[in-house]
Amino acid sequence: MRHTTGQTGGDRRTHIENPDVVLIGSGIMSANLGALLKRLAPHLAIQVYEVTEGLAQESSHGWNNAGTGHAGICELSYTPNREADGTVNVAKAIGIFEQFEQSKQFWSYAVSSGMTGRPKEFINPVQHISFVHGQDQVDFLKARHAAMSAHHFFREMQYTTDRATIGEWVPLVVEGRDPVPIAATKMDGGTDVNFGVLASQLLTWLAAQKDCGVATHHKVIDLKKTGNGWRVGVKNLATNEVRWNETKFVFVGAGGGSLPLLQRSGIAECKGLGGFPIGGQWLVCDNPELVKKHHAKVYGQALDAAPTMAVPHLDSRILDGKRTLLFGPFAAWTTKFLHRKGRWSDLPRSIKPDNFTTLLKIAIHNLPLIRYLVQQGTQSMADRMAVLKIFYPAARADDWRLIDAGIRVQAIKKTDGEAGIVHYGTEVITNPERTISALLGASPGASVSVPIVLDVIKNCFPELLAKDSSRARLKEMIPTWDEDLKLPANAARFQAVRSLTNERLQLS
Ligand SMILES: Cc1cc2nc3c(=O)[nH]c(=O)nc-3n(C[C@H](O)[C@H](O)[C@H](O)COP(=O)(O)OP(=O)(O)OC[C@H]3O[C@@H](n4cnc5c(N)ncnc54)[C@H](O)[C@@H]3O)c2cc1C
Numbered sequence: 314m315r316h317t318t319g320q321t322g323g324d325r326r327t328h329i330e331n332p333d334v335v336l337i338g339s340g341i342m343s344a345n346l347g348a349l350l351k352r353l354a355p356h357l358a359i360q361v362y363e364v365t366e367g368l369a370q371e372s373s374h375g376w377n378n379a380g381t382g383h384a385g386i387c388e389l390s391y392t393p394n395r396e397a398d399g400t401v402n403v404a405k406a407i408g409i410f411e412q413f414e415q416s417k418q419f420w421s422y423a424v425s426s427g428m429t430g431r432p433k434e435f436i437n438p439v440q441h442i443s444f445v446h447g448q449d450q451v452d453f454l455k456a457r458h459a460a461m462s463a464h465h466f467f468r469e470m471q472y473t474t475d476r477a478t479i480g481e482w483v484p485l486v487v488e489g490r491d492p493v494p495i496a497a498t499k500m501d502g503g504t505d506v507n508f509g510v511l512a513s514q515l516l517t518w519l520a521a522q523k524d525c526g527v528a529t530h531h532k533v534i535d536l537k538k539t540g541n542g543w544r545v546g547v548k549n550l551a552t553n554e555v556r557w558n559e560t561k562f563v564f565v566g567a568g569g570g571s572l573p574l575l576q577r578s579g580i581a582e583c584k585g586l587g588g589f590p591i592g593g594q595w596l597v598c599d600n601p602e603l604v605k606k607h608h609a610k611v612y613g614q615a616l617d618a619a620p621t622m623a624v625p626h627l628d629s630r631i632l633d634g635k636r637t638l639l640f641g642p643f644a645a646w647t648t649k650f651l652h653r654k655g656r657w658s659d660l661p662r663s664i665k666p667d668n669f670t671t672l673l674k675i676a677i678h679n680l681p682l683i684r685y686l687v688q689q690g691t692q693s694m695a696d697r698m699a700v701l702k703i704f705y706p707a708a709r710a711d712d713w714r715l716i717d718a719g720i721r722v723q724a725i726k727k728t729d730g731e732a733g734i735v736h737y738g739t740e741v742i743t744n745p746e747r748t749i750s751a752l753l754g755a756s757p758g759a760s761v762s763v764p765i766v767l768d769v770i771k772n773c774f775p776e777l778l779a780k781d782s783s784r785a786r787l788k789e790m791i792p793t794w795d796e797d798l799k800l801p802a803n804a805a806r807f808q809a810v811r812s813l814t815n816e817r818l819q820l821s
Contacts, residue, residue, distance in 0.1 A: 327520065327526035327527060327528055328360065328526050328528060328556075328558070329358050329359070329360045329524060329525065329526040329558075330558065331358075331558065331559045331560065332358040332359055332360040332524070332526070332558070332560050333357045333358045333359065333560065333561050333562065334347075334350060334357060334358070334359045334360070334560060334561070334562045334563075334564065335359075335360050335361075335362065335533075335543070335545050335558065335560040335562070335563045335564070336359065336360070336361045336362070336564045336566055337361075337362055337533045337545075337563065337564065337565050337566060337567045337570075337571075337574060338361075338362075338363060338371075338565070338566040338567040338568060338570065338571075339361055339363035339365075339368040339369050339370075339512060339513075339516055339527070339529070340369050340371060340372060340373040340508075340512055340566060340568055340759075341369065341373040341508040341509075341511065341512045341759045341762045342564075342566035342568075342752055342759075342762050342765065342766060343361060343512075343516075343564060343566035344369070344373075344511070344512035344513075344515040344516050344519075345416075345419065345512075345515065345762050345763050345766045346564055346566065346766040346769060346770070347359050347361060347515070347516065347519045347525075348423065348428060348515040348516075348518065348519055349419065349763075349766060349767070349770065349790065350770065350774070350777075351519055351522055351525065352426075352786065352790060353770070353777055353783055353786055353787060353790075354774075354777050354783070355522075355523075356524075357524070358524035358525065359519065359522075359524070359525045359526075360525070360526045360527075360528070360558065360560070361516060361519065361520075361525075361526065361527040361528065362528050362531045362532070362533050362545075362547055363527070363528070363529045363530075363531065364530070364531065364532040364533075364550070364570070364654050365529065365530070365653055365654060366529055366530050367513075367529060368509075368512060368513040368516050368517070368527070368529065369508070369509040369510075369512035369513050369516075370509070370653050371568050371569070371651055371652055371653060371654075371719060372568045372569070372652070372719040372720070372721070372758070372759075373508040373509045373512050373568075373759060374508075374509035374719070375507040375508070375509045375510065375630075375632045375633070376595075376632060376716070376718065377509075377593075377652060377718050377719030378508065378593075378718065378719055378758070378759065379610075379626065379628060379630075379639070379641075379642065380505045380506050380507060380508070380628070380630055380632075381441075381503075381504075381505070381506075381610055381626075381628070381760070382413055382416075382417075382436070382503065382504030382505070382506045382760050383409055383413060383758075383760035383761070384409060384410045384413040384414075384441070384502075384503065384504075384760070385403075385405065385406030385407065385408070385409040385410045385413075385466075386406075386410070386441040386443075386467065386470070386500045386502070386503050387441035387442055387443045387498070387500075387503065387610060387611070387612040387626075388406075388409075388443075388612050388624075389443055389445075389457070389612060389613065389614055389615075389624075390615060390624055391403075391405040391406040391409055392405065392406050392457050392460075392461075394453060395452075395453055395456050399456055400456060400459075400460060401453065401456045401457040401459075401460045402460070403457065403460045403461050403464065403467075406461065406467075407464055407466060407467075407799055408799075409760070409761065410466045410467070411466070411798050411799055412760070412761040412763075412764045413760045413761060414793070414798065414807075414810075414811065414814070415763050415764050415767070415791050415793065415794060416760060416761060416762060416763035416764065417436075417504075417814050417815075417818060418763075418790070418791045418792055418793065418810065418814050419763045419790055419791050420432075420435075420436065420511065420763075420818065421813070421814045421815075421817035421818045422789065422790045422791070422817075423514075423515060423518075424817055424818060425817050427518075428514070428515060428518040429511065429514040429515060429518070430514055431819075432817070432818045432819045432820075433631075433819060434507070434510055434514070435506060435507045435508075435510040435511040435514065436504055436505070436506050436507075436511070436818055436820065437504065437505050437631045437820075438501070438502070438503070438504060438505075438820045439503050439504060439505045439608065439609060439610055439629055440482065440499055440500070440501060440503055440608065440609040440610070441499075441500055441502075441503030441609070441610050441612075442482060442483060442497055442498065442499045442609045442610065442611045442612070443457075443497060443498045443611075443612055443613070444479070444483070444486055444495070444496075444497045444611050444612070444613050444704065445495065445496050445497070445613060445614060446490075446493050446494065446495045446496075446703075447493060447494065448494050450496070450614060451474060451494045451495065451496040454472065454496045454497075454498060455472060455496065457498070458470060458472035458498050461498075464799075465801065465804035465807060465808075466798075466799075466807070467500065469500055469501065469502070470498050470499070470500040471498060471499050471500070472496065472497075472498045473496065473497060473498075473499075474494065474495065474496045476490075476495065478497075479495060479497045482497065482499050482609065483497070483607060483609050483611055483627075484606050484607070485603065485606055485607050485627070485704075485705045485707070485708075486611060486627070486704060486705060488705070488706065488707040489706040489707035490706045491706070499609075502815075502820070503610060504820065505610070505628070505629070505630055505631055506759070506760070507631070507632065508759040508762075528547075528549075530549065530550045530551055531547050531548065531549055531550065532547065532548045532550055532654075533545055533546065533547055533567070533574060534546045534547065534548050534555065534577075535577055536563060536574060536577050536578040536749070538578070538579070538580075538748075539559060541561060541748070542559060542560050542561040542562065542563075542748050543559070543560055543561075543562075543563045543578075543748060543749060544557050544558070544559050545557065545558045545559075545560060545563060561748065562747075562748055562749070562750075562773060562774075563578075563748070563749045563750075564749075564750050564751075564752075564769065565578075565749065565750070565751035565752065566751075566752055567751075568651065568722070569588075569590065569649075569650035569651040569652075569655060569659070569720055569721075569722040570650060570651055570654075571722075571751050571752060571753055572586065572587075572588040572650065572663055572722060572724075572753060573650070573659070573662070573663060574751070575742060575751045575753075576663065576665065578749060580742075580744045580749060581744075582742050582743070582744055583742060583751075584667045584668075585667050585668050585671055585726070586668060586724060586725065586726060586742070586753070587663065587664070587668040587671055587672045587675075587724075587725035588650065588660075588663055588722040588723065588724060588725060588753070589660075589672075589675070589722065589723045589725055590647050590648065590649060590650055590659070590660060590720050590721070590722045590723075591644050591645070591647070591686065591720070591721050591722075591723060592644065592645035592646065592647040592649075592652075592717065592718070592719075592720050593641065593642035593643070593644065593645060593717070593718030593719055593720070593721070594641055594642060594643045594644075594645050594715055594716065594717055594718055595639045595640065595641040595642060595643075595715070595716050595718050596639070596640040596641055596643075596697060596701060596713040596714070596715055597637065597638070597639055597713065597714055597715075597716055598637070598638035598639070598640070598712050598713055599712065599713070599714065600712040603638060603712060604629075604636055604637060604638045605636075607627065607629050607638055608629050609627075609629055610626055610627075610628045610629065611626055611627045611628070611704060612624065612626040613625070613626070613703065613704065625640060625641050625642065625643065625700055625701075625704075626640070626641075626704075627639075627640050627701075627704045627705060628640070640701050640704065640705075640713070641718065642718050643689055643692070643697060643700070644685070644686055644689040644690075645689060645690055645717070646686050646687065646689070646690030647720060648660035648661065649720060650663070650720065650722050651720060652717065652718075652719050652720050655720065668725070671725060671726070672725060675725055694710055694715065695710075697715065698710050698713070701713070721754075722753070722754075723754060724740045724753040724754040726740070739752060739753070739754040739758065739761070739765060740752070740753040740754045741753075741765065741768065741769060743769075743772055743773060747772060747773040748773075750769045750772070750773055752765065763791065767791065767794060792810050792813075793806070793807075793810055798810075
């Protein structure tokens with residue numbers, strides 16, 4: 314029997330002494346990892362530490378991200394411009410779609426086994442639409458649709474250049490629009506996800522399990538290597554008491570807080586890594602008539618040097634139990650790594666002798682990106698309305714207000730002989746002993762969080778998947794974890810598993 318202190322409830326302060334696993338952060342990544350591990354190996358003792366007073370208050374919180382279940386359906390950034398032969402490469406969109414299906418499979422298992430509340434509390438169906446204007450883009454979308462709809466994942470995708478049809482799909486997009494060529498694709502089966510609600514529900518379930526503890530208002534301040542794991546230094550922010558807890562495995566799922574913690578751990582794998590924060594902002598519509606008229610997520614093409622994750626979109630969302638309309642994100646200049654508990658000194662303090670040159674070279678080689686961020690940071694409401702009008706030409710400023718969204722800390726990596734790269738994807742850093750894994754980067758993020766943490770399990774807990782019985786348990790949770798649904802031969806299997814998943818998540 315392990316020693317436990319504290320209590321669960323509003324301000325969770327439960328501590329498990331010497332747990333097998335420490336999860337830092339209560340966002341969607343730690344929540345999925347904790348829930349999956351505990352189901353897979355019920356004997357594991359798991360401790361979660363979260364710096365804020367509540368669960369999932371940072372990037373995973375509903376208002377801090379776009380809530381798009383990224384499935385490659387509408388995001389044009391996954392399908393680059395046309396090749397020389399006029400075709401569009403859709404491999405990345407197909408890959409993201411499959412990964413999101415695995416996430417959905419686990420969440421549908423969580424619903425059906427009582428680990429969460431009702432699915433409507435965190436996932437809702439919404440049409441995913443790509444919209445373009447101008448003949449070049451219309452031609453591009455047509456070629457993209459031809460390639461996408463040839464694959465069984467996207468067979469039902471519809472394409473049209475007909476204004477009346479687009480007006481039926483998304484009336485706001487055509488209201489007051491000039492007579493330039495326009496086109497759109499639409500596919501049902503898209504989703505809006507509140508990753509914050511889902512993470513909180515999974516962690517509340519975890520906290521109620523034997524030998525598991527979730528302590529909020531507790532900041533991890535240090536990580537010291539031991540013979541077979543880590544000593545984790547944790548500060549109770551209510552009392553300022555610092556305590557040390559030993560564990561065999563640490564998952565740094567601290568979002569923007571991951572890089573500073575990795576740097577404290579001193580593992581060789583983080584040498585040369587840097588982080589570059591990009592804040593987000595939304596325009597929120599307060600006019601219920603407009604909210605009622607728009608029932609889709611509408612994505613377009615990137616503007617200028619906008620990084621892929623700052624491509625704005627017009628989104629119907631379900632937040633705090635009601636339908637709302639958001640446009641954005643706009644990129645915002647910040648030096649904080651966390652929205653709620655970040656400090657202006659986060660960026661300067663993350664600059665170390667081993668990453669200084671990489672950061673400098675990145676700055677020199679990414680001047681258009683820096684110019685873009687400065688321009689975004691200094692724009693007025695009129696500038697933002699001009700971008701909104703690309704999607705909704707009749708938009709009026711008094712229907713909209715600006716709010717802050719979450720912060721994404723882009724991982725910056727040294728590359729051999731090159732200037733280094735701003736890595737827009739997600740990067741999992743693991744030490745050779747496999748006693749610590751950390752997640753850096755942001756996109757496509759929460760949507761593919763289940764396959765990401767599954768990779769952490771495969772890599773760091775291979776013994777858990779060695780037995781037939783545990784592989785069978787995993788198959789129950791993620792039926793296609795060891796299958797390739799992309800293959801044409803698996804089209805029927807894909808349909809069968811998807812139907813069950815969608816039924817459990819009430820997405821049908
Ligand atoms: C503007 C914007 C739009 C986005 N849109 C989408 C989208 O549409 N679809 C999608 O799939 N993804 C989207 N993302 C990405 C997605 O939000 C993230 O990938 C995901 O939420 C990351 O989850 P996480 O658990 O890693 O981090 P977080 O949710 O940030 O959780 C990290 C937690 O760690 C805690 N923490 C930090 N430091 C410490 C410490 N020292 N000790 C204890 N706790 C600590 C933090 O308080 C926080 O609660 C978007 C992100 C942004 C910013």
